[in-house]
Amino acid sequence: MIPFYDSTPPSSPRSIERQHPCVVVVGPDHVGKSSLLRGLAARGRRVVSCDDDLLEPGYEMLASLRAGWSRAMAAGHAYSRDFLLSGLQLPLVYLRDEMLKRRTRERVVVDSYWYKVLAKCRLYGIDAPRITNAWREFPAPDRVVVLRAPDDVLWERAGRGRHLNPFEYYGEAPTRDGYLAFQRDLVREMLDDAREVPAVAIDAGADLDQVLAAAERAIARDDDEEADDGDDGAPGGGSAKARRAVHRHAAHHVDHAPVERGLAGSSTVEPKKKVSG
Numbered sequence: 001m002i003p004f005y006d007s008t009p010p011s012s013p014r015s016i017e018r019q020h021p022c023v024v025v026v027g028p029d030h031v032g033k034s035s036l037l038r039g040l041a042a043r044g045r046r047v048v049s050c051d052d053d054l055l056e057p058g059y060e061m062l063a064s065l066r067a068g069w070s071r072a073m074a075a076g077h078a079y080s081r082d083f084l085l086s087g088l089q090l091p092l093v094y095l096r097d098e099m100l101k102r103r104t105r106e107r108v109v110v111d112s113y114w115y116k117v118l119a120k121c122r123l124y125g126i127d128a129p130r131i132t133n134a135w136r137e138f139p140a141p142d143r144v145v146v147l148r149a150p151d152d153v154l155w156e157r158a159g160r161g162r163h164l165n166p167f168e169y170y171g172e173a174p175t176r177d178g179y180l181a182f183q184r185d186l187v188r189e190m191l192d193d194a195r196e197v198p199a200v201a202i203d204a205g206a207d208l209d210q211v212l213a214a215a216e217r218a219i220a221r222d223d224d225e226e227a228d229d230g231d232d233g234a235p236g237g238g239s240a241k242a243r244r245a246v247h248r249h250a251a252h253h254v255d256h257a258p259v260e261r262g263l264a265g266s267s268t269v270e271p272k273k274k275v276s277g
Contacts (some may be wrong), residue, residue, distance in 0.1 A: 027147030045190035
């Protein structure tokens, strides 16, 4: 018999009330998210990620899957849309399962969740709603932390194109314009999917210690509200009124945060771009 457990999200409102908040961290490729998540984990935060060094024991096959996809892309293999999406779904289910399991005991920080993968699928025209609609039904987080950085910083961290894979830029070969244009669209698509979730923007172009401090504040920012306002039964803890106030403030912060000029660091969320399939 194969051991398994049921990861279906709880349907009882009372069981949902007891869950700790979940914070999802998103941002452009090579913005420094992995370094931030490793730093948060070293500080004792519960981080759920598919990065090799952050995987939970028993899920090492995800590292092999990632390596296999990298080799396949480098070799130029072509696959059906369904095969691609099926391969992308396994890591997303892992993130969901670990988030649901861990948040019953402590606050959880999740790496990108389904937002980045689905955004990239749309931008590359490989979205198939009969498959990806299941991702949209995953339990929503309580907050999204958006990492931003100036264009020059992003391009340097991407090794001026040397560190890019084909899912991180537009065009046949990596160029500065193709990379930055893709990242602009990627951030916009992720924020559109997370539009119902309170969001906070962080300048990830700063020193790592400064970014970690800002992330810690964003992750823990509702602690006082939960203690002061009590729980009215809304998911995520704290009063619904308090969270609506956080949502209004956070949305303003994402739209108007003072970030150095640059397309991935732009503080304005533009209308969605129509992507041909």
